[in-house]
Amino acid sequence: MHDTLTWRPLTPEDAKASADLLNAIETVDRIGENYTEEDTLQELVDPYADLERGSLAAFDGDVMAGFMKIRFKPSADEVHRVFLDGGVHPAHRRRGIGTALVQAGVKAAKVLHELHHPASKLAVDIHRPERIAGLAELARSQGFVPVRYFQRMEQPLSGALGAPAIPEGLRVEPWSERNDEDFRLVRNAAYRDYWGAVPMPVELWRNKITNQTFRPEVSFLLREVATGVPVGMLVTMYWEADTEATGVRDAHFMAIGTLREYRKRGAASALMGYALRVAAGQGYDRASLTVDSADAAGASGVFEKAGFVPTMRYVRWALEV
Structure with missing residues (x-):
């Protein structure tokens, strides 16, 4: 399955494809997150997102099928909490793409952690709405556990x-x-x-x-x-x-x-x-x-x-x- 997709790091030029993907995800997940190209570009030029070392996207032709992006912290004390963000297009779910992206995200988090805050402990965080179908199963399968709850x-x-x-x-x-x-x-x-x-x-x-x-x-x-x-x-x-x-x-x-x-x-x-x-x-x-x-x-x-x-x-x- 993965052989049919093109995998590479994200770049700022992917802003439109990112917005299209996130808006397609919203039609299914209904979590109240809609994006313009300008919104996703702002995320891609985040000074604490190292796209070359800390991102990966899968493309089916010109359509982004899924992505992951790591955001490290500008400072850290005892624990360096790194954010792992991402998503998979509804048409490409249940095909192992999410698992591959989470695994790549954990590896990238380790690399960025060693570069920026090696003296601290590392925790990789995923912060998403509870009701997203399949997220809990994916997170648990990769060793993640719920540590905190937030309320909109x-x-x-x-x-x-x-x-x-x-x-x-x-x-x-x-x-x-x-x-x-x-x-x-x-x-x-x-x-x-x-x-x-x-x-x-x-x-x-x-x-x-x-x-x-x-x-x-x-x-x-x-x-x-x-x-x-x-x-x-x-x-x-x-x-x-x-x-x-x-x-x-x-x-x-x-x-x-x-x-x-x-x-x-x-x-x-x-x-x-x-x-x-x-x-x-x-x-x-x-x-x-x-x-x-x-x-x-x-x-x-x-x-x-x-x-x-x-x-x-x-x-x-x-x-x-």
Whole structure:
């Protein structure tokens, strides 16, 4: 079977073929992920995706039948958690392509790990929705085990939203070129407590956050008035391909964080309430976010209090190498 396919590493020129593959996968898996060519190109030029050493794609003529891509971390402490992403075209499933890609991904992860963080332990992670048919069987067959669960949560923005109560001594300001670095630094400080998170260098921030899906008009910073110190941030993303496919304009809160000393004081709730009101005023139909089910800071409770309800669970599968 493999002899009928062409196998090679991904390149940025594969952006359209990647988008076509992922959109074909969405027609079957129905996980709410739709892509434009620009979206997949952004993934292919990720500064922490070494395509030559850490990717592999199978082609049936000009059609991408499947792919895998490794993303290593810019830094690591005790454990270096490498992400293994990928997928197989519905017309090519149950033919061993997924198994071959996962095995190639584990080998590539070992190579990149030795190049970048050899002093740390290596864990290869797969992060996908729980309901994808066949994924659990494939992951378990290759030695992966579930280590964490994440929940997508959503809130419709059809009702009237009142003005949020901003804690005394704090003010909200929109994203701008001037305060972009404050956003990044607050994110890094706030996410220091988050499982598996590492600081985002400037080049990764630009690739993953302030890219074509970033919505600065619905992204806000919380700053202490007396000192000028930034203490919280919320970043919103929007995917045009999702709206084209569903008719729903979704404001996705990609990152929400407050400094540890400002937690339990209403800062996160104020940021969310402010962003929800702005998003509703700008014609978004829904807000969404993803939360770690085991988050020690109790973020799930904060989001539920704000009106978000669980809609889909993700599993983090891990293989310790």
